[in-house]
Structures are given as structure tokens and as C-alpha cells.
Amino acid sequence: MSEYIINIEHVSFKYKGSDEGLLKDTSLTVTKGDTLLLTGASGSGKTTLIRLINGLIPHYYQGELEGKVTVSGRDIGNTELYELAGVVGTVFQNPRSQFFSIDTDGEIVFGPENVGLDPDEILKRKQTVVNEMHIGKLLGRSLFELSGGEKQSIACASVSALLPEIILLDEPSSNLDQGAISKLHDQIVQWQAQGKTIVISEHRLWYLKDIVDRVIYMNAGQIAHEWSGEEFASFDSKRINELKLRPLVVPDILSRGCDGDCECKETCDKVTEVPESEGIILKDFFFSYHRNPYLIWKKSFKENDPNLSLCIPRLVLPKGKVIGVIGKNGTGKSTFLKCVCGLQKECKGRIEADGKEYKGKGRLKFSYMVMQDVNHQLFTDSVEAEILLSMAEEDKTRCDEILASLGILEFKDKHPMALSGGQKQRVAIASAIAADSKLMLFDEPTSGLDFSHMEKVGELLKVLAQSGNTVLVATHDPELIDLCCDYILCIENGKLGYLKKV
Amino acid sequence: MRLDPRTKLYMILIVSAVVMMSATTPFLWAVRILMTLIPVILLVIEKKYTSALGFTFLYVAALVLTFAFLSENSASFFKSFVTGYSGIVVQFMPCIITAWYVVRTTKIDEFMSAMQKMHLPDGITISLAVVMRFFPTIAEEYSAISDAMKMRGISLGGGNAVKMIEYRMIPLLFSCVNIGDELSAAAITRGLGGKVKRTSVEELKLRFVDWLLIAAFTSVLVIFVLYKYIL
Numbered sequence: 001m002s003e004y005i006i007n008i009e010h011v012s013f014k015y016k017g018s019d020e021g022l023l024k025d026t027s028l029t030v031t032k033g034d035t036l037l038l039t040g041a042s043g044s045g046k047t048t049l050i051r052l053i054n055g056l057i058p059h060y061y062q063g064e065l066e067g068k069v070t071v072s073g074r075d076i077g078n079t080e081l082y083e084l085a086g087v088v089g090t091v092f093q094n095p096r097s098q099f100f101s102i103d104t105d106g107e108i109v110f111g112p113e114n115v116g117l118d119p120d121e122i123l124k125r126k127q128t129v130v131n132e133m134h135i136g137k138l139l140g141r142s143l144f145e146l147s148g149g150e151k152q153s154i155a156c157a158s159v160s161a162l163l164p165e166i167i168l169l170d171e172p173s174s175n176l177d178q179g180a181i182s183k184l185h186d187q188i189v190q191w192q193a194q195g196k197t198i199v200i201s202e203h204r205l206w207y208l209k210d211i212v213d214r215v216i217y218m219n220a221g222q223i224a225h226e227w228s229g230e231e232f233a234s235f236d237s238k239r240i241n242e243l244k245l246r247p248l249v250v251p252d253i254l255s256r257g258c259d260g261d262c263e264c265k266e267t268c269d270k271v272t273e274v275p276e277s278e279g280i281i282l283k284d285f286f287f288s289y290h291r292n293p294y295l296i297w298k299k300s301f302k303e304n305d306p307n308l309s310l311c312i313p314r315l316v317l318p319k320g321k322v323i324g325v326i327g328k329n330g331t332g333k334s335t336f337l338k339c340v341c342g343l344q345k346e347c348k349g350r351i352e353a354d355g356k357e358y359k360g361k362g363r364l365k366f367s368y369m370v371m372q373d374v375n376h377q378l379f380t381d382s383v384e385a386e387i388l389l390s391m392a393e394e395d396k397t398r399c400d401e402i403l404a405s406l407g408i409l410e411f412k413d414k415h416p417m418a419l420s421g422g423q424k425q426r427v428a429i430a431s432a433i434a435a436d437s438k439l440m441l442f443d444e445p446t447s448g449l450d451f452s453h454m455e456k457v458g459e460l461l462k463v464l465a466q467s468g469n470t471v472l473v474a475t476h477d478p479e480l481i482d483l484c485c486d487y488i489l490c491i492e493n494g495k496l497g498y499l500k501k502v
Numbered sequence: 503m504r505l506d507p508r509t510k511l512y513m514i515l516i517v518s519a520v521v522m523m524s525a526t527t528p529f530l531w532a533v534r535i536l537m538t539l540i541p542v543i544l545l546v547i548e549k550k551y552t553s554a555l556g557f558t559f560l561y562v563a564a565l566v567l568t569f570a571f572l573s574e575n576s577a578s579f580f581k582s583f584v585t586g587y588s589g590i591v592v593q594f595m596p597c598i599i600t601a602w603y604v605v606r607t608t609k610i611d612e613f614m615s616a617m618q619k620m621h622l623p624d625g626i627t628i629s630l631a632v633v634m635r636f637f638p639t640i641a642e643e644y645s646a647i648s649d650a651m652k653m654r655g656i657s658l659g660g661g662n663a664v665k666m667i668e669y670r671m672i673p674l675l676f677s678c679v680n681i682g683d684e685l686s687a688a689a690i691t692r693g694l695g696g697k698v699k700r701t702s703v704e705e706l707k708l709r710f711v712d713w714l715l716i717a718a719f720t721s722v723l724v725i726f727v728l729y730k731y732i733l
Contacts, residue, residue, distance in 0.1 A: 054691050061687075082696025090691045096642075097681045098688035100635060106611040109703050113611070114693035119703045126703075144638050162692065343649050369653060375677050376643070377650035379669040390654060417676055431654070 004070075005166060005197050006030040006053055011067030013048060013057060022048045024221045025067075030199065032165075035192055037208055037232075038201040039245060040218035042421075042450045046201040049218070050170050053199065054088045055081050072165055085115050089159035093171040093448060095151035104141050104154050111162040122161075129160045132190065147330040149180025156187050167191055169200045173207070174448035177329040177476045181207050203450050204477075205240075206250050209233045217243065246451045250478040279316035280439060280470055285349035286311055287339050300348045310335045310347070310494045317472070317489075319353070322465045323499075324485035325474040332494040333474040337441045340472070341367040353438065368437035372444040374424045378416040383408065383427050386416055390434040402430050406460070422453050429460065440464060442473040446480050458483035503547050507616035509712040510604040513541070516719040517600045521593055523726050530729060535565075537722045538596040540715070541603045548607055557599045564591035610634055615702035628695065636682070643677050644670070 006029065013023040023045050030036055038046045051057040058065045059081045069076040072087050089111075092098045101107040108129060112122040130136055135153050143151065152172060159167060169188075173181050185207045191198055192211070202208060215232040217225040225243075233248065240248055286301035287310040303313055310332050317323060327333050339347040342363030351358040351366060358366040371377055380386045387399045403409040406426045411419060416427050425445065432440050442461070446454045454477065461484045465471050472489070475481065481488060481502070490497030517537065525531045538561060545554040567588040610631050617627040647670060651657045656669055689695075708716075 056687055056691065060690060080696070081690050082693045082698070085691065085693030085696070088691070090688070092684065092688055094684060096639075097684035100631075100685070100689045100692075100694070101610050102635060102638065103609055103611075106609050109611070110689075110694075111692040113701050113703065114696060114698075116696075116698035116701050119701055119705070122701070122703050144642070158692070338649075341653065343652060364653060364655065371646065371650060373646065373677070375680070376646045376673050377654070379651070379654070379656065379673060389656065417672075435654070 003031070004029040005032040005072055006199070007068075007070040008049075008052060009068045009070075011052060011065070011069060013052070013063055013065050015061065015063040018063075022221050023052075026221070026223055028216070028223065030197060032197055033192075033195050034213045035188070035198040035211060035229075036200070037205075037212040037215045037229075038199065038218060039203065039205065039215065040224070040450075041244060041452060044218040045221040046218050047170055048221075050090070050168050050199065050201055052076070053166070054090045054168055055079065055084045082114070085111060086162050087164055088166045088168060089162055089164035090168045090170065091152070091155050091159055091172050093174050095148055095155060095175060098155055099143050099151070102143055104138050104143060104146070107143060107154055108158045108161050111158055115162070125161050125163070129157050133157055133160070133187065147180075148175045149177060149183065149329050152176060152180060153183065153187075156184070160191075164196070166197045166199070169198070169202070171201055171203065171448055173202065173204050175444075175476075177327075179328055185211070203246050203448070205246055205248050209248050244450070244452045246454070246479050247482075250482070274316045274318045276316055279318055279353075281352040282312060282315045282317065282340065283350045283352065284313060285315075285336070285339050285347060286313075287335060287344055287347040289335075301346070308494055310339055312336070312349075312496055315496060315499070317470060317499075318487060319470050320465055320468055321486040322461050322471045322473065322484050323487040323489050324481040324502075325472055325489045325491060326476075326481070327491040327497065329476075332491050334443060335494070336491055337369055337443055337472065337474055340439070341369045341441055343369070351439075365435075366437060367439035367441060368432040368435050369441040369443060370425065370428045370432060370445065372447065374421070374428045375417070377428055377431075378424060381415055382413050383416055383419075383430075384412045386427055387430050387434045390431040392436075399434065402433050406430050406433075422449070422456070425457070426460075429464075433464075437469070439470050439472065442471065442475075444475060445473060446475060446477050451479070454480055455483060503544075503711065505544075505607075505715070506706055506708050506712045507608050507612050508620065508706070509708065509715055510608060511616070512716055513600050513719055514597075514604060516723050517541075517596050520722060520726055521597050523730055524593070527729070530726065533722055533725055534596070537719070538599065540718065541596070541600045544603050544607075545599070548603075550603075550606060553602060553606075557595070557602070560591060561595045561599075564588035564595065568592055605634065605637065608634075609704070611702060612704045612706070614700070615704050615706055618700065618702075619706060624695070624700075632682075632685075635685075636678070639681060640674070640678060643674055643681075647673050 008026060008028040011023055011026050015022060026045070026049070028049070038049060040046060048057065051061060052069050053071055055076050057063065058077060065077070071084070074084070074087070099107055100110050108126050109122050112125060130139065133153065133156065135157055138146065138150055138154060143154065146154065172184060176184065181204070188198060188200070189211060200208065200212070210233060212229045212232070214229060215227045216223055235248065237247060286303060286305065286308055288301055288305060288308045290307045301308065303311065325333050325336065335344070338344045339349055340351070340363070342361060348359070351363055353366070378386060380389055383403070384399060387402060388394045388396070391399070400409060403412060406429060408423060408426050408430065411423060416424060419427065445457050449457065458480055461471050461473060465486070473480070473485070485502055487499060487501055489499045520534065520537065525534045542554050542558055545557070567584060613634065614627055614631050617630070648657070651669060658666060
């Protein structure tokens with residue numbers, strides 16, 4: 001047995017049905033108790049490496065595997081996955097698809113039950129984990145009503161309950177806000193104190209740079225660089241930029257979100273006034289998820305209703321600018337976007353622009369939202385058909401122009417679902433342009449993207465704004481705001497926190 | 503109040519059997535309506551007032567329509583449509599209410615250990631558990647897709663019924679397949695499907711209420727079988 005807890009020897013791997021060799025002759029060793037950060041562009045093989053360690057390759061994802069992986073003295077190729085359950089624990093990227101139970105309690109005990117522990121022992125472990133992580137208030141709730149951050153806490157807890165020696169995190173912060181990320185940071189520190197070996201694959205670096213022991217930079221299926229934690233933390237922004245990584249330091253005000261900044265409520269100007277003639281005016285945007293039961297007559301929401309999830313009596317958005325919408329998870333950013341574009345029918349808000357008023361279904365025509373999961377909004381069997389579907393009258397030349405301007409003309413006849421994530425997003429944006437919407441809303445367009453893709457999205461948003469559209473982009477990525485936003489709009493508990501020029 | 507999942511499954515079984523036998527005498531109707539009341543009361547006990555009220559309203563409305571206003575010789579199109587419709591509601595509502603109650607109040611964990619206690623093979627237990635887990639996900643995905651369709655102005659598929667279904671189903675299938683894949687990967691890394699016998703922290707015991715309900719539902723079945731086929 002070697003002194004390394006993870007030992008990857010000359011491994012090459014190719015997914016079944018894919019021409020690309022995703023890992024080429026990679027060797028990596030990890031000492032017990034170390035914290036390792038894997039970074040690099042999307043598709044560089046970070047996730048593949050994680051899957052090699054937790055055994056999903058070769059047991060779940062099939063392909064051609066060469067080389068040998070040993071984890072905690074076990075040869076992965078000859079170890080069944082369920083035997084690894086108590087050894088390696090994995091926290092995945094998407095909180096919504098890693099739950100098996102529908103309630104929080106059931107989720108935490110799910111792993112220990114599977115490996116057949118004694119019920120008393122399981123309950124004891126659950127109690128320990130709950131105390132350590134301070135998640136008592138999350139117990140007994142339905143997983144479907146938790147926020148992204150809370151879901152990720154439960155995912156960490158359910159991994160902890162199996163007491164694994166090795167913990168893998170695959171882009172764990174993608175869907176989290178700043179508060180939830182700092183909780184995740186604390187969780188990692190706690191695991192370190194317990195002597196766990198931790199491997200994290202991540203694009204967001206600012207919350208990890210001070211706590212990792214080693215940094216591995218992946219490029220095109222190979223380990224391109226390796227640094228110690230201190231060395232990496234001392235890199236200047238130029239070096240990071242060359243590596244196409246997200247910045248190590250983010251502007252403080254953005255990383256803190258709204259906190260603290262909204263304190264000065266009455267005294268300082270929270271809203272940069274925009275002249276009405278140069279803006280899009282939003283009026284009477286009220287909405288609540290907890291409406292009183294009604295029998296016959298549905299009352300519309302009023303400003304002084306209690307429990308409003310969204311309460312914006314009046315707001316002038318600067319036209320032709322990119323406006324970043326920030327705020328904590330569950331504070332009403334998505335609700336705001338959904339109300340503005342008219343998807344929440346019960347919100348009776350009105351939009352005024354260029355002397356015209358849009359209300360009810362009119363808002364749907366005036367605005368267009370590109371959703372976080374673009375898979376939900378692609379319907380047809382070719383990219384061209386997708387664009388034509390959005391047009392009032394089919395115009396193939398204009399369709400080609402739009403596709404060319406976004407650099408996706410070559411995929412014109414492809415099936416949208418066969419494209420990569422970034423390309424799909426461009427198709428969705430192309431349909432928005434084709435629909436001739438003046439107000440474009442983006443919900444988390446860069447979650448889980450690497451830096452070069454994020455840069456591209458940022459440039460695209462700027463171009464959209466320059467051609468006269470107003471762009472609202474809800475985001476947790478301070479990096480993106482830094483790249484492209486002209487204004488920041490902060491939503492706090494459904495109310496307007498501030499609107500400021502960057 | 504917590505019922506044993508086995509009782510709940512038994513309830514579904516009996517109610518489904520009973521709705522297949524039509525009530526012909528006032529006595530049988532009374533038994534049937536009483537049987538329907540049980541899951542409604544259970545829903546109220548679980549504080550699911552809205553669904554309890556909704557179901558009751560629908561059921562009562564359909565009953566009143568069937569009994570008071572319509573008969574077999576209702577001739578007009580509208581009348582026969584309403585007869586057919588409320589007939590279906592009256593016939594199958596008990597089943598829907600019971601199923602709704604069971605799905606809404608059973609934890610997956612409880613359900614799995616109940617299935618294990620009944621010595622069903624793991625393959626069946628796990629697949630059924632995945633199905634239960636998947637219902638809320640499908641609902642979430644479906645509503646996101648409907649939103650996207652509204653935004654594109656294609657909710658009605660441009661007046662084409664086939665397109666309307668196609669536009670909904672294709673993204674739904676894609677995302678369900680993806681989520682299902684990630685879900686299984688996550689469950690496997692946490693030891694699901696191992697050779698070890700699974701344990702459970704949910705202690706299952708048939709309590710007094712369980713026996714009471716089992717007795718009540720058994721007698722409903724006995725009454726129906728007796729009156730319809732033997733007496």
C-alpha cells in the first residue's frame with residue numbers, strides 16, 4: 001500500500017460514443033489530509049477526474065479506460081460502487097438532481113441506511129452532523145421548498161453522515177449566492193479540521209484561494225500546471241488572466257452583495273435617478289406567493305399588503321444599458337424578472353417605454369427572458385426553425401443575419417439539443433433578438449461557466465445593449481458584473497435596495 | 503397522525519377494487535360515499551385543507567348533478583356530456599383522493615422500508631421509489647417549460663395540436679433523462695443498490711388506527727362483493 005490516499009497512475013479515458021479522449025495519460029497523487037483544487041476551462045477533464053476517484057468511471061459512465069486508480073488502498077476497477085460509499089463522498093454541482101428523498105431528514109440518513117448501519121447509530125450520526133453544521137432549522141422540511149444554498153448544506157450533511165475519508169466537490173458553488181458560498185467555505189474548513197482529504201473542482205476561486213494546499217490546472221485532458229496553495233494565492237491578475245481563470249479577488253462590494261450597503265437607506269441616495277424620457281418605467285409591480293385564499297373575486301396586490309414577495313411601486317431603468325440584478329438567493333430576483341416579463345399573470349405591473357404602455361400579455365411581447373436552464377426553451381429540431389418560430393413573419397435572410405452576428409450560423413441545420421451549453425444559450429439569445437424584444441432578461445446566464453465563456457457572455461450582453469436593447473441580468477457572479485454591467489440593481493426581500501451606476 | 507405505509511397501500515388497493523364495482527342500491531351508495539369520506543378526513547387531519555375542500559366540492563357537485571338533475575334518458579348533447587363527465591368523477595374520485603393522500607403524506611424512506619418488510623424484491627422497491635421522487639421534479643420542469651412557451655407565444659402550438667404536444671414533450675423528455683441520470687449517479691455514490699441489507703430509521707408498526715382502517719376498508723370490500731355477487 002502506498003502512502004498516498006489517492007493514486008492515479010497513467011490514466012487515459014475516453015467516453016463511449018465520443019471521439020475526444022477526455023483524459024490523456026494523467027497521473028496524480030494526493031496525500032491524506034490534503035485539500036486539492038482542480039481548475040481549468042470547461043471540458044478540460046476536471047469532472048472526469050472526479051468521476052475516476054468516486055468510481056462512477058468505469059462503473060457508471062462507460063468508456064475506454066487505461067491505467068490504474070487506487071483510492072484508500074482499493075483498486076477502483078475491481079471495487080463495487082457501494083463498497084466505496086463509506087470511503088468517498090461526493091457533493092455534485094446541481095443541488096436539485098442529487099437528492100433521493102423528498103424530505104431533509106430522509107436525505108441525511110439515506111446513505112447510512114443504504115450501507116446497512118444500525119438505526120440507533122444512524123440517528124446518532126445524524127444528530128452529530130446536524131449539530132456540527134448548525135442545520136437544525138432545516139430538519140423536517142420538504143427539499144423542494146429549500147433555497148439553493150440550503151439544498152447544498154443538506155447535500156454536504158448527507159455526505160458527512162457517511163463519514164468518508166475523502167470528500168469530492170464538483171463545482172459546488174455554481175448555483176450559490178455569496179452568503180451560501182461563505183457557508184460552504186466554512187464547511188470545507190471544518191472538514192479539513194477533521195482530517196478529511198478534499199478534492200474540489202471549481203471555477204470560482206476567490207473563496208478557495210486561502211484554504212487549498214495544492215492547485216492543479218487542467219488543460220485539454222492533461223495536468224498542465226501544478227502549484228502550492230501559497231504560490232497560487234500570490235498570482236497577480238495578469239497571470240490569472242493569461243490562464244483564462246476567473247479572478248482571485250472580486251470587488252468587495254459585489255462579493256458582499258447587498259449586505260451592509262442598504263443600511264444607509266434613508267440618508268444616502270439609493271437610486272440613481274434616470275430621466276423618464278430616457279428610461280423604461282416600471283409601475284406597480286406587486287406580487288406575493290402567499291395570497292389569501294379567495295372564493296370568487298381575485299383581488300390584485302396592493303402596495304400595503306403584508307407578505308409581499310415583490311414590492312416595487314415605481315422604478316426607472318436606464319435604456320440601452322446592461323443592468324446587473326443582485327441580491328441573495330430567494331430574495332426575489334427571479335420573481336422580479338418573471339413579473340417584469342409578464343410570466344406572473346397575477347402581477348399587474350405596467351411598463352412604459354417610448355410613450356407606450358405595456359401591461360398584461362403585452363409585457364410578454366415587449367420583453368424576453370433567457371432562462372437559467374436553456375434546455376427548457378428550445379423546442380424545434382433545427383436552429384433555423386428555432387429562430388423562425390420567434391418571428392412574427394418568417395424572414396430567412398434576417399434569421400441568417402442574426403445567427404451570423406452571434407457566430408452560430410454554421411449550426412443552422414443542427415438540432416439545438418446537440419449543441420454545447422454555450423451554443424444553446426446563443427440560440428436562445430438569437431430567438432430573443434428575432435422576437436424583437438426591447439427588454440432582455442437573463443437569469444443566471446453564467447452559473448458554472450469558465451472564465452473565457454463568461455467573457456463571451458459579457459461581451460454579448462454589451463453588444464445587445466449597444467444595439468439599443470435594455471438588458472437585465474440576474475447574477476451571483478461578481479466577475480460578470482465587473483465585466484459588463486453599467487448599473488447594479490439590488491433587490492432585498494422583494495424591495496428595491498438600490499440602483500447605482502458602476 | 504402517522505399511518506403505516508402498508509395501510510396506505512392497502513387502502514389504495516381496496517378503493518381501486520371498489521370503484522370498479524358500480525353501486526346499484528341506496529345502501530351501496532351510502533357505503534361508497536362513507537368510504538370516500540375517510541381519505542378526505544385523513545387529508546383534513548394532515549392539515550391539507552385546500553385539497554380536502556377542493557376534492558369534496560368536486561365530488562359533491564358531481565354527485566348532486568348525477569342524482570338530482572340527470573337520468574339515463576337525458577337526451578340533449580349537453581346533458582349527456584354532463585352525465586358522462588360527472589359519472590366518471592363520481593366513479594373514480596375516491597381513487598384519486600386516496601392516491602393523492604398517499605403520495606402527499608408518505609416519505610420515500612418509509613415507503614421503501616414498508617416494501618422491504620413485505621419482502622418485495624429491491625428492483626421493484628427502488629424503481630417505485632424513483633418514480634415517487636420524480637413526480638415533483640416533472641411538475642417543476644413542466645411549469646418551467648410552459649413559462650418558456652408562453653414567452654415564445656407558442657402555448658397553443660400556433661393552433662396545431664400536434665405541435666403543442668411536441669413542443670412540451672421534447673424539452674421535458676430531455677431534461678427528465680438528464681436529471682434521472684444525475685440522480686442515479688448521486689444515489690449510487692451513496693451506496694444505493696449494494697448487496698448489504700438496507701436498514702431504516704423509520705420504525706414501522708401497525709398501530710390501532712392502522713388496524714381500524716384496515717378493518718373498515720375490508721368490510722367495505724366484503725359488503726360490495728356480498729351484495730353484488732352473492733346475495
